[in-house]
Amino acid sequence: FEKIYRDEDVDLSVLDGKTVAIIGYGSQGRAQSMNMRESGVKIIVGAGDRTRHSSWDKAEADGFTVYSIEEAVDKADIVHILLQDPAQPSVYYESIHGHLKPGQTLSFAHGFAILYGTIKPPKDVDVVLFVPNGPGPVTRQKYKDGSGIWGCVSVDQDVSGHARETALAIAKAVGSTRVGVVDMTFQHETEGDNYEEQVLYGGTIHLMRTMYNIMVKNGYPRSFAYAKAIRSIRSIIDDIDAVGIEAYLTSRASRTCEFAVRHSGPRVINEKAMEEIFAETERGIFARNWLQEFSLGMPTLNRMRRTWAESDMEQTGTIWREKFGK
Numbered sequence: 489f490e491k492i493y494r495d496e497d498v499d500l501s502v503l504d505g506k507t508v509a510i511i512g513y514g515s516q517g518r519a520q521s522m523n524m525r526e527s528g529v530k531i532i533v534g535a536g537d538r539t540r541h542s543s544w545d546k547a548e549a550d551g552f553t554v555y556s557i558e559e560a561v562d563k564a565d566i567v568h569i570l571l572q573d574p575a576q577p578s579v580y581y582e583s584i585h586g587h588l589k590p591g592q593t594l595s596f597a598h599g600f601a602i603l604y605g606t607i608k609p610p611k612d613v614d615v616v617l618f619v620p621n622g623p624g625p626v627t628r629q630k631y632k633d634g635s636g637i638w639g640c641v642s643v644d645q646d647v648s649g650h651a652r653e654t655a656l657a658i659a660k661a662v663g664s665t666r667v668g669v670v671d672m673t674f675q676h677e678t679e680g681d682n683y684e685e686q687v688l689y690g691g692t693i694h695l696m697r698t699m700y701n702i703m704v705k706n707g708y709p710r711s712f713a714y715a716k717a718i719r720s721i722r723s724i725i726d727d728i729d730a731v732g733i734e735a736y737l738t739s740r741a742s743r744t745c746e747f748a749v750r751h752s753g754p755r756v757i758n759e760k761a762m763e764e765i766f767a768e769t770e771r772g773i774f775a776r777n778w779l780q781e782f783s784l785g786m787p788t789l790n791r792m793r794r795t796w797a798e799s800d801m802e803q804t805g806t807i808w809r810e811k812f813g814k
């Protein structure tokens with residue numbers, strides 16, 4: 489079994505006296521900056537033009553010293569890029585690339601730009617990655633609760649000979665080695681993440697939507713269908729994570745539920761489609777489609793956002809939350 493790094497395996501002092509510039513203060517930027525600051529790391533934030541980007545004001549309100557991205561890169565030992573992925577190449581070549589100096593570390597929270605070559609760093613900097621496997625607000629909340637989000641680190645260029653130690657120290661400062669961090673390639677991190685997003689998130693959300701629509705079409709009350717399609721899953725995931733699938737099925741679920749899962753569950757899954765999506769992801773087809781969508785101004789996403797927001801299920805969800813809370 490591969491090594492899982494915990495707090496005791498990682499030396500946070502490799503960040504002593506170093507300055508980490510967080511570039512991008514969104515979901516991950518805010519959470520990681522705050523966690524690292526509380527772990528004793530010196531953080532500065534690099535943000536885009538304050539008249540067009542709200543990050544500057546947000547980071548300042550949270551007590552960080554904010555600079556232009558160029559200035560932050562000049563002042564940093566570690567440049568941690570937490571911009572949204574498709575925006576990274578243009579910001580990188582405009583404000584970061586020309587300011588990097590030998591010996592600095594360029595760090596990412598997703599391998600997309602490096603794997604697909606939309607960012608090509610100079611050869612004299614370390615290039616690493618640290619990803620907490622969860623949204624920023626959860627990463628922040630877990631840290632405050634004394635826990636963390638499991639994550640992974642990768643090294644793409646190790647000029648200093650200490651790139652892995654740096655990435656692991658960032659992981660520790662964010663709280664991830666409290667629960668576990670694995671070391672993997674940029675390729676596996678990127679494609680694994682994109683595969684998870686398509687199959688697990690995409691599959692689960694479409695399963696919820698389809699289940700709701702079928703139940704409502706067949707005369708079920710909307711509130712009941714909504715609760716079945718969304719709320720039920722919440723109650724089982726933590727249990728499965730805590731005890732494992734078999735123990736959940738045999739000792740926590742009912743016998744009817746166990747039979748239903750084992751008997752009918754496989755028919756819901758389209759394994760051929762899952763294999764095809766895996767192959768497309770490995771061939772870079774998903775990445776190409778997403779970059780193309782972004783460069784066109786996200787027409788497909790915008791259309792889907794509008795139609796989904798107007799859907800019967802979303803409207804039921806709004807009423808549900810008003811009546812039953814969160």
Ligand code: NDP
Pocket residue numbers: 512513514515516517535536537540541542543544569570571572573575579597598619620621622623624
């Ligand atoms: P967000 O969309 O939440 O934040 C993006 C940030 O980028 C914002 O601060 C935004 O600033 C800034 N930004 C975007 N365009 C520009 C620009 N042209 N110039 C300057 N700043 C810009 O991103 P996430 O935090 O979700 O993602 C950051 C990284 O973390 C990505 O690599 C992602 O893959 C990775 N990641 C994300 C996870 C998640 O669940 N969200 C989980 C694990 C990894 P402003 O708002 O001021 O414009």
